[in-house]
Amino acid sequence: MKSGTVKEDPGVNLARGILEKHQLMLEKPAVGRDLEKSQELLIPLLQDIQDAYGYLPPPVLEWVSKKTGIPISRMYGVITFYSQFYLEPKGKHTIRCCQGTACHVKGSQAIGEAIEEYLGVKDGDTTDDMQFTFESVQCLGTCFLAPVIMIDNDYYGEMTQGKVKKVLERYSKS
Amino acid sequence: MRDKKLKNYEDLKSLHKEIDEEKSKVKSRVLVCMTGCRAKGAEELARTFREKLDVPGMEEIEVVDVGCHGQCSRAPLIMIEPEELLYGDVKPKDVDEIIEETLINGRVIPRLCAEVEGRAAAKAPDIPFYSGQERDVLKNCGRIDPQKIEDAVAAGSYDAAAKALTTLSPEDVITIVKDSGLRGRGGAGFPTGLKWGFAQQAAGNEKYLICNADEGDPGAFMDRALLEGTPHQVIEGMLIAAYAIGANNGFIYVRAEYPIAVEHVTMALEQAREYGLLGNNILNSGFDFDIQLRKGAGAFVCGEETALIASLEGKRGMPRPRPPFPANAGFRGKPTNINNVETLANIPLIIEEGSEAFHAKGNEGGRGTKIFALAGKVKETGLVEVPMGTTLRQIVFDVGGGVPDGHTFKAAQIGGPSGGCVPAQHLDLPLDYESVKEVGAIMGSGGLVVMDDRTCMVDVARFFLEFTQKESCGKCVPCRVGTRQLADILNKICDGKGEPKDLKKLESLAKEVKAGSLCGLGQTAPNPVLTTLEFFRDEYEAHINEKRCPAGVCKELISFSITVDDCIGCGLCKKACPVDAITGDSKQPHFIDPDACIKCGACHEVCPTNAVVIS
Numbered sequence: 001m002k003s004g005t006v007k008e009d010p011g012v013n014l015a016r017g018i019l020e021k022h023q024l025m026l027e028k029p030a031v032g033r034d035l036e037k038s039q040e041l042l043i044p045l046l047q048d049i050q051d052a053y054g055y056l057p058p059p060v061l062e063w064v065s066k067k068t069g070i071p072i073s074r075m076y077g078v079i080t081f082y083s084q085f086y087l088e089p090k091g092k093h094t095i096r097c098c099q100g101t102a103c104h105v106k107g108s109q110a111i112g113e114a115i116e117e118y119l120g121v122k123d124g125d126t127t128d129d130m131q132f133t134f135e136s137v138q139c140l141g142t143c144f145l146a147p148v149i150m151i152d153n154d155y156y157g158e159m160t161q162g163k164v165k166k167v168l169e170r171y172s173k174s
Numbered sequence: 175m176r177d178k179k180l181k182n183y184e185d186l187k188s189l190h191k192e193i194d195e196e197k198s199k200v201k202s203r204v205l206v207c208m209t210g211c212r213a214k215g216a217e218e219l220a221r222t223f224r225e226k227l228d229v230p231g232m233e234e235i236e237v238v239d240v241g242c243h244g245q246c247s248r249a250p251l252i253m254i255e256p257e258e259l260l261y262g263d264v265k266p267k268d269v270d271e272i273i274e275e276t277l278i279n280g281r282v283i284p285r286l287c288a289e290v291e292g293r294a295a296a297k298a299p300d301i302p303f304y305s306g307q308e309r310d311v312l313k314n315c316g317r318i319d320p321q322k323i324e325d326a327v328a329a330g331s332y333d334a335a336a337k338a339l340t341t342l343s344p345e346d347v348i349t350i351v352k353d354s355g356l357r358g359r360g361g362a363g364f365p366t367g368l369k370w371g372f373a374q375q376a377a378g379n380e381k382y383l384i385c386n387a388d389e390g391d392p393g394a395f396m397d398r399a400l401l402e403g404t405p406h407q408v409i410e411g412m413l414i415a416a417y418a419i420g421a422n423n424g425f426i427y428v429r430a431e432y433p434i435a436v437e438h439v440t441m442a443l444e445q446a447r448e449y450g451l452l453g454n455n456i457l458n459s460g461f462d463f464d465i466q467l468r469k470g471a472g473a474f475v476c477g478e479e480t481a482l483i484a485s486l487e488g489k490r491g492m493p494r495p496r497p498p499f500p501a502n503a504g505f506r507g508k509p510t511n512i513n514n515v516e517t518l519a520n521i522p523l524i525i526e527e528g529s530e531a532f533h534a535k536g537n538e539g540g541r542g543t544k545i546f547a548l549a550g551k552v553k554e555t556g557l558v559e560v561p562m563g564t565t566l567r568q569i570v571f572d573v574g575g576g577v578p579d580g581h582t583f584k585a586a587q588i589g590g591p592s593g594g595c596v597p598a599q600h601l602d603l604p605l606d607y608e609s610v611k612e613v614g615a616i617m618g619s620g621g622l623v624v625m626d627d628r629t630c631m632v633d634v635a636r637f638f639l640e641f642t643q644k645e646s647c648g649k650c651v652p653c654r655v656g657t658r659q660l661a662d663i664l665n666k667i668c669d670g671k672g673e674p675k676d677l678k679k680l681e682s683l684a685k686e687v688k689a690g691s692l693c694g695l696g697q698t699a700p701n702p703v704l705t706t707l708e709f710f711r712d713e714y715e716a717h718i719n720e721k722r723c724p725a726g727v728c729k730e731l732i733s734f735s736i737t738v739d740d741c742i743g744c745g746l747c748k749k750a751c752p753v754d755a756i757t758g759d760s761k762q763p764h765f766i767d768p769d770a771c772i773k774c775g776a777c778h779e780v781c782p783t784n785a786v787v788i789s
Contacts, residue, residue: 042488043471047430081490081647082471084430100392101587101623102549104637110775117752138474138641139392140431143549143623144246144556145213153433155213161776162750 012063014052018045019067029069038068042078046085055086091126091133093171095119096150100139108147112136114161115149118168131172179450182458183336186327189449193328201234202277203255207316208239209402209434210395211250215265219250222266226273235277238325241403243316245303246556248288253316259296261286303554306573308535310543311519312559315403320438323445326406332451334525335413339459342525344374347418351521353529355541360386360477360514361592361618362694363540363607369511372501373419376509383421384505384512385412385465386482387428387435390474391590392641393621396545397515399557401428401435404519405442409465411518413451414525416463419511424465427482430472439467474591474645478693479504479512481647492647493693514619516545536562539606540617546605550587550623553578558622563609567601570624581626585709589618591638591645592698594705595631614705616698630727631710632717636664638702642695653696656687660703668728672718681707726788729773733789736777738763740785747777747786 019025022041030038049064050056056079065072079085097112112123119127119134126133142148145157149167156167180186204227206220223237243251248262254276261272264286275281284294288301298304309315318325326332338347352367373381385408389397400408412424428435443465446452454462468486475481476491483505485491504510520542524532532542540562546569549555553575560569566586570576577583585595588605594615596603603609610617625634639661648654660683663676684700684707691697707714716722723731736747736756743761755771758764766777766786778786 039488040486043485044468047469047471077490078488082473084470084472101590101621101634101637102393102555104392105550105623105625105629105634107775113774114752114776137431138390138645139394141389141395141398141429142210142213143393143395143547143621144210144249146549148213157213160779161774162780 012060015049015060015064018048018052019064021048024068026068029067031069035069039070039074042070042075043082046075046079050085055089058087089126089130091130093132093152095132095134095168096137096140097134098138098140098142098146098148098150099136100141100143100146102143102146103139103148106146108159110161111147111149111159111164114164115168118165132168178448180457181450183340186332186336186457189324190327190330190333193324197328199234200236202236204235204237204272204277205240205243205253205255205316206237207241207243207249207251209242209399210246211242212434214249216250218266219252219264219269222269223273226269232273238319239321240318241315241320242399242557244307244309244312244557244559245288245301245554247554257296258298260288260298260301261296262288302575303556303558303573306568307559308543308561309559310523310535311400311407311516311545312403312557314407315399315557318404320403320405321441323406323442323449326404326442330526331404331406331522332410332413334522335410335417335451336457338414338525339417339457339461344418344420347414347525348374350529351418351524354524354532355529355536356517356520356524356532357540357607358514359516359520359544359619361589361616363617366513366517369501369513370415370418372499373421373509373511376502378509379420380506380508381419381421382505382508382510383412383416383419383424384479384482384486384510385424385426385515385518386477386479386512387426387432387439387515388470388477388482389429389432389515389619390477390645391592391619391621393547393549393587393590393623394619395547396557396620398429398432398435399545400515400519401432402438405435405438406446407519407522408439408515409442409446409452411513411521412465413456413463414521415511415513415518417459417461419509421511422462422464424463425468425486425505426465427468427470427476427486430469436467436469443467473647474641475647475693475695478695481693482512483510490647492649493695495692516620537604537606539563539604539608544605544617544620546620546622548574548622548624551577551581551626551629552624560605562606563604565602565604566596569605569622570601574624577624577626581628583624584627584629585625585631587623587625587634587702588621589616589701590621591642592616592694592701593618593621594701595625595634595709596705597709599709614701614708616701628725628727630668630723630725631706631713632664632667632723633725633727635703635706636661636668639664639699642699646695646699650690650692650696652687652690653692653699656683656691657696657699659683660687660700664703667714667717668723668730670717670721670728670730672714674718676718677707677711677714732773733768734766734771734773734775734778735768735787735789736764736766737785737787740783742783742785744782746780746782750776750780752776 287294287296356366357363473491481491481493500510545559643657643661741763748756755767
């Protein structure tokens with residue numbers, strides 16, 4: 001998932017293109033077996049919308065629901081089940097602090113706390129200036145780098161509390 | 175451009191020959207790991223090599239981006255072919271020397287080699303990390319460019335699939351896999367051939383094959399390495415499996431947290447279609463098969479097969495009771511076979527070498543090899559492939575080099591949140607499905623996290639229970655409420671508020687959650703509690719009765735202080751302290767105010783003389 005810049009206006013133009021890509025720009029909302037087939041694509045659809053908008057803007061979801069016939073309740077059910085869907089705009093950079101087993105035994109908790117302190121936000125929140133979103137994740141699968149954090153798509157391994165500030169400062173300016 | 179489509183087995187063989195001829199023109203190859211090593215600057219390293227080699231006279235040297243070499247602790251790691259030299263911790267500034275000394279003059283650079291008993295070891299057989307392994311499934315990982323199907327074909331990929339599709343019947347394939355003794359590498363260890371047989375015999379023509387690449391166990395990364403390093407091996411395994419059960423459609427369900435794996439698999443699928451290795455009438459066998467890639471959206475429970483199917487159907491990823499098993503009623507209610515990445519990556523090998531060769535490796539408790547992701551408090555971290563039944567001691571000490579910094583081995587956590595902690599007295603335990611079960615753990619997907627005397631086992635149990643509690647989907651009560659209660663009790667003990675009766679409560683509750691939960695997540699969630707209670711009861715008792723954390727981890731039970739005699743007054747701790755709890759003048763002993771201290775450990779981390787002590 002890319003944490004691109006957050007769009008001011010959650011217009012539906014991007015969503016229209018995504019529905020077309022999934023062949024879901026239907027004449028009228030689907031029902032019955034057709035609806036079931038459309039619903040199978042719900043997760044890839046939401047992932048694409050999130051990639052395009054940076055998050056899942058509720059007005060866009062409502063528009064998609066009307067177009068496809070997928071009930072909005074169904075959408076929210078799915079969105080709130082999975083940890084990687086966001087209903088609120090995210091910061092320019094996403095910081096993921098791994099809390100997997102290897103990271104845990106190597107002190108990742110202190111790393112997470114140092115990030116929270118530096119940014120002044122709690123796990124899952126975004127800074128007021130919309131620069132950073134911070135979240136703890138279960139395992140990034142790069143245990144040899146433990147403790148590890150990931151900023152956007154870049155890994156920073158063998159973290160210490162001291163390194164947190166140095167690494168984050170680089171992103172604060174950009 | 176000519177049509178790349180391979181029309182039959184002969185076409186594949188001639189393509190193989192063509193690529194071999196093309197490759198024979200290359201004199202040397204520099205293989206740079208472009209997966210895990212990216213985090214340690216592999217991209218810049220490869221770029222430097224390419225720039226410096228882009229001069230006349232260097233045309234016969236090729237720089238190749240490859241998958242994981244395995245020894246991640248020496249990242250970035252490169253291999254130089256044909257000599258098969260392994261250089262670790264390579265920096266862009268080393269490139270000139272490598273070109274001059276090794277690539278041109280053929281000399282080894284000792285400082286970039288592994289150090290073995292004081293001597294430089296350049297080749298895998300001389301390095302204990304590799305000599306203790308048998309890399310069958312990982313044979314091509316780190317040796318081929320995962321972004322090029324031609325590299326995979328040159329290494330023999332799709333030969334086994336071609337053989338199966340054109341010379342064997344689906345029943346033959348299933349028999350071979352059954353005879354090989356292969357069991358699922360994803361966790362539970364169900365015999366793969368048997369599973370395929372069920373799906374093959376299930377009624378109906380519409381069947382599905384799913385590759386479970388939702389590697390969620392914290393501490394496991396072998397599936398990531400396979401998908402990133404040799405995606406065609408997994409696709410080939412799927413092709414053979416699909417042929418055996420009669421599925422025309424397949425899915426790879428991969429974790430969204432693995433962007434490189436997603437990228438490589440997407441590419442590999444496109445290439446396989448281009449070459450006609452996916453699509454209609456593959457190699458003129460009359461068999462049609464195609465694969466779609468689906469990304470997970472962040473839910474650990476989706477590693478459970480019925481939950482994964484629900485997720486593929488666009489629903490909340492919640493498991494359902496079995497039977498009916500997916501083999502009879504899976505995706506869209508049709509017969510569906512689900513295998514893990516590593517299981518599928520074993521299939522081409524079995525078809526190629528035969529079931530007997532495969533069966534000859536390992537023991538009664540498991541056949542073939544198993545890949546472990548070695549991490550935690552161990553010198554050499556990375557991917558380790560050993561025959562089933564290799565002992566924990568061999569993996570941690572011979573291959574992994576033991577615990578670093580003079581600390582002692584306490585336990586190995588096997589199998590992630592579903593597994594258990596195996597203590598030092600069981601170091602000679604052979605790691606296979608059955609033996610691991612006997613000590614209360616499970617093989618799981620193969621995560622192996624080493625813990626030393628600085629690891630608190632109560633804290634580890636709490637860590638896993640908090641994990642499973644968060645990931646519990648909430649459908650069944652024993653798991654939803656039980657994991658919460660277990661986590662609460664463990665939190666209470668770690669906070670120094672534990673009571674003696676808590677241990678009994680933990681034990682009885684753990685057994686109930688195990689017995690009453692709907693799916694594997696809940697059924698195995700108590701394993702970390704039960705194994706630590708069995709092997710490290712004294713640590714629980716110290717927390718409860720003495721309000722003491724022997725490993726010095728649990729915050730409420732420890733305090734930080736500075737030993738006056740050891741303090742040199744450098745002021746680093748004072749600078750590092752986020753709450754200004756440390757006072758002291760320059761070059762004078764410093765002090766920590768226990769009331770202000772938040773026990774973050776920052777001072778302990780920066781102290782150059784180890785004067786900051788935890789008690």
